[in-house]
Amino acid sequence: MSFVIDSDLKASFGRVAVIYGGNSSERAVSLKSGAAVLAGLQRAGVEAFGIDLYGESADLEPLRQLQEEAFDRAFLILHGPGGEDGTLQGALEMLGKPYTGSGVAASAIGMDKLRTKQLWLGAGLPTPPFAVCGQHESLDEVITRLGTPIIVKPAHEGSSIGMSKVRSRAELADALTTAESFDRTVIAERWMSGDEYTVAVLDGKALSPILLVTNHEFYDFDAKYVANDTEYRFDHGLSAEKDKALRDLAEKAFAAVGCAGWGRVDVMQDEHGEFQLLEVNTAPGMTDHSLVPMAAKQQGISFEQLVVEILKTAH
Ligand SMILES: Nc1ncnc2c1ncn2[C@@H]1O[C@H](COP(=O)(O)OP(=O)(O)OP(=O)(O)O)[C@@H](O)[C@H]1O
Numbered sequence: 620m621s622f623v624i625d626s627d628l629k630a631s632f633g634r635v636a637v638i639y640g641g642n643s644s645e646r647a648v649s650l651k652s653g654a655a656v657l658a659g660l661q662r663a664g665v666e667a668f669g670i671d672l673y674g675e676s677a678d679l680e681p682l683r684q685l686q687e688e689a690f691d692r693a694f695l696i697l698h699g700p701g702g703e704d705g706t707l708q709g710a711l712e713m714l715g716k717p718y719t720g721s722g723v724a725a726s727a728i729g730m731d732k733l734r735t736k737q738l739w740l741g742a743g744l745p746t747p748p749f750a751v752c753g754q755h756e757s758l759d760e761v762i763t764r765l766g767t768p769i770i771v772k773p774a775h776e777g778s779s780i781g782m783s784k785v786r787s788r789a790e791l792a793d794a795l796t797t798a799e800s801f802d803r804t805v806i807a808e809r810w811m812s813g814d815e816y817t818v819a820v821l822d823g824k825a826l827s828p829i830l831l832v833t834n835h836e837f838y839d840f841d842a843k844y845v846a847n848d849t850e851y852r853f854d855h856g857l858s859a860e861k862d863k864a865l866r867d868l869a870e871k872a873f874a875a876v877g878c879a880g881w882g883r884v885d886v887m888q889d890e891h892g893e894f895q896l897l898e899v900n901t902a903p904g905m906t907d908h909s910l911v912p913m914a915a916k917q918q919g920i921s922f923e924q925l926v927v928e929i930l931k932t933a934h
């Protein structure tokens with residue numbers, strides 16, 4: 620039986636705008652997420668329609684577009700700067716429209732890997748040792764302190780865009796040039812040699828952790844969206860105790876940033892098997908191949924139920 624909401628819930632949601640697209644480098648992913656969310660909400664009986672911010676057919680600039688559309692709440696599914704970073708959230712606050720996901724401050728912090736890590740450290744949560752390239756330390760000092768390999772990443776991107784693994788001092792310059800072409804803030808992080816997990820969080824509670832297995836050097840853009848041999852495992856081999864520790868850590872990491880509604884926390888194990896927090900995604904992918912729907916499904920929550928549960932948390 621497919622999942623359909625009752626008339627009271629439908630009335631309480633009113634007319635729902637699924638806002639997607641945007642103009643970040645993750646626009647293409649957002650178009651897919653947005654289409655999936657819109658279809659899921661409609662299948663569940665929600666009166667939903669789509670708004671493609673910065674879309675080719677949009678004849679209005681984004682703020683006017685939001686002002687002119689009639690809607691009662693918004694499901695935000697833009698990825699990256701301009702949509703996931705607090706700016707759109709701020710516009711909706713000013714328009715007085717409830718929206719899904721984190722508020723202005725948590726969205727802005729979550730989009731910034733450097734400030735997220737600083738905040739986690741301040742909250743006593745584990746994250747890999749790192750350096751801000753071009754600040755305080757010379758590149759030689761960075762290599763000496765972090766050791767090799769390291770990973771170099773733009774602070775505000777997603778989908779592994781602009782990231783490289785650096786095995787030696789000689790490889791650092793090219794990695795920096797790549798990352799700097801996307802962002803003026805670039806971080807270098809100690810390479811985590813252990814397993815990688817992602818933990819979806821729904822209304823503050825962790826869903827089943829997923830072990831990500833790729834034969835690429837790391838979970839890069841190709842492994843995320845192109846390769847068909849990337850494995851997503853729920854039989855992750857962690858003891859019950861470790862599984863609980865991972866879920867607890869994800870919930871704490873989500874709460875520490877002040878996130879709300881839903882999101883996804885990326886975690887790796889270091890060489891000692893300790894969990895280390897990589898980042899939090901405040902508007903993660905929602906295509907039918909994405910990780911949050913996968914984790915929900917594992918717990919018996921269908922895609923339609925998931926989008927409705929997320930919509931309920933709009934504030
Ligand atoms: N310190 C690290 N050590 C080893 N691998 C890492 C490290 N940091 C990141 N990676 C690899 O790079 C991938 C992308 O990193 P991260 O999650 O920080 O960025 P992202 O591009 O914003 O991801 P998303 O698409 O989830 O938003 C990770 O999934 C992981 O495979």
Ligand SMILES: [Mg+2]
Nearest residue numbers: 778885897898
């Ligand atoms: Mg990630």
